[in-house]
Amino acid sequence: MAAVLSRNLNNIKEITHYMQECKRMGINVLGPDVNESFHQFSSDKAGNVRFGLAGIKGVGEAAVRSIIEERRGGGRFSDIYDFMERINLQAVNKKTLEGLAVAGAFDAISGFHRSKFFAETGESGTAGGGTFLEQLMRYGSRMQGERDNAQQSLFGGAAQVAVQKPVPPAIGDWSQLETLNREREAIGIYLSSHPLDKYAVVIRHLCNSTLGDLGDLAGKADRDFTVAGMVTGVQNLVSQKGKPYGRIKLEDYDGNSHEFTMFDKEYEKYRIFFYTDYFLFIRGKIQTRFGREGELEARVGSMMQLDEVEKSLLKEICITVPLEAVDGAFVASLDSAARESAGGLRLAVKVTDRKGGVSVKMHSRSRKVALAGGLTDFLDDNELRYEIA
Numbered sequence: 001m002a003a004v005l006s007r008n009l010n011n012i013k014e015i016t017h018y019m020q021e022c023k024r025m026g027i028n029v030l031g032p033d034v035n036e037s038f039h040q041f042s043s044d045k046a047g048n049v050r051f052g053l054a055g056i057k058g059v060g061e062a063a064v065r066s067i068i069e070e071r072r073g074g075g076r077f078s079d080i081y082d083f084m085e086r087i088n089l090q091a092v093n094k095k096t097l098e099g100l101a102v103a104g105a106f107d108a109i110s111g112f113h114r115s116k117f118f119a120e121t122g123e124s125g126t127a128g129g130g131t132f133l134e135q136l137m138r139y140g141s142r143m144q145g146e147r148d149n150a151q152q153s154l155f156g157g158a159a160q161v162a163v164q165k166p167v168p169p170a171i172g173d174w175s176q177l178e179t180l181n182r183e184r185e186a187i188g189i190y191l192s193s194h195p196l197d198k199y200a201v202v203i204r205h206l207c208n209s210t211l212g213d214l215g216d217l218a219g220k221a222d223r224d225f226t227v228a229g230m231v232t233g234v235q236n237l238v239s240q241k242g243k244p245y246g247r248i249k250l251e252d253y254d255g256n257s258h259e260f261t262m263f264d265k266e267y268e269k270y271r272i273f274f275y276t277d278y279f280l281f282i283r284g285k286i287q288t289r290f291g292r293e294g295e296l297e298a299r300v301g302s303m304m305q306l307d308e309v310e311k312s313l314l315k316e317i318c319i320t321v322p323l324e325a326v327d328g329a330f331v332a333s334l335d336s337a338a339r340e341s342a343g344g345l346r347l348a349v350k351v352t353d354r355k356g357g358v359s360v361k362m363h364s365r366s367r368k369v370a371l372a373g374g375l376t377d378f379l380d381d382n383e384l385r386y387e388i389a
Contacts, residue, residue, distance in 0.1 A: 058099035066091035084140030212256035337378035343370025
């Protein structure tokens with residue numbers, strides 16, 4: 001799979017497709033890492049696929065080659081300071097370092113959030129000014145200069161000057177969404193996680209379509225659809241007749257997108273959701289476009305934020321457990337997972353005796369749960385079937 005991904009390194013659409021295939025096959029695709037990655041995608045001993053450094057925007061072939069050669073010759077980089085002390089800062093310039101930082105290639109050796117690389121530390125042009133990344137570059141350049149001077153000295157570096165390591169600035173981290181959006185800008189896809197991960201269970205159980213399905217509506221007249229996604233584009237417009245209307249662009253888990261256009265009362269009702277990075281759940285119907293006989297469109301019937309779906313539309317999660325799996329250890333594990341996922345849904349367990357053809361449904365009196373958190377992970381890990389309603 002690493003070879004297949006490498007052949008499509010410059011084709012984001014194909015990369016996204018094969019990433020989904022990796023997920024389906026249980027293969028982890030790990031992010032870029034200056035200690036682990038090579039030029040293109042590679043695989044490790046555990047069977048994971050590692051993202052290639054050349055897949056990061058702004059990181060050229062010469063920079064990748066310089067990093068890999070230094071790693072092979074001098075060993076793994078112990079931390080971000082060691083990296084700056086050793087790397088060729090002519091080949092690996094500021095633009096390259098920024099791309100590596102945003103993409104997460106320094107995560108394993110920095111010990112701090114990616115945002116700190118871009119934090120301003122003082123007035124630009126002053127000794128301690130600029131971003132923290134620029135401070136690190138000055139530190140690395142100074143250390144390399146001192147090392148070169150020591151090697152040329154008759155005294156073998158006895159007069160070497162100590163260079164103070166710059167300290168990461170005390171600022172807040174980017175939000176998860178901002179981190180992921182910047183990551184996608186750098187490598188073209190969401191890799192470390194997806195903004196919709198929090199709603200994966202709701203999407204899987206309640207959505208009957210993807211946004212890609214709305215791209216070709218031929219033969220789908222009068223069909224109902226339910227989709228979910230993140231708002232990536234908004235237009236608030238005025239028609240030639242002076243009436244306001246709007247367009248909202250949604251992107252789903254698979255990277256598909258669709259633009260919904262709304263007029264009149266529909267627009268007035270749902271314009272409160274016209275903000276980028278909102279997560280929406282939409283129900284609608286495929287209907288003939290107004291005034292255009294034979295042309296179909298996906299007409300919005302209702303819209304709400306995904307955060308509200310669990311509270312407004314769902315009441316219960318029911319887990320089906322075979323009788324032979326029920327023992328003290330299982331009950332304790334299930335209770336622990338439910339406690340970790342405290343929420344507002346009733347928790348029901350249906351114990352089935354396959355041999356006897358009997359099943360008993362029981363409701364928990366002490367636990368109410370949410371779909372996010374450890375509970376659904378526990379159920380998926382143990383391959384337990386569950387329904388939400």
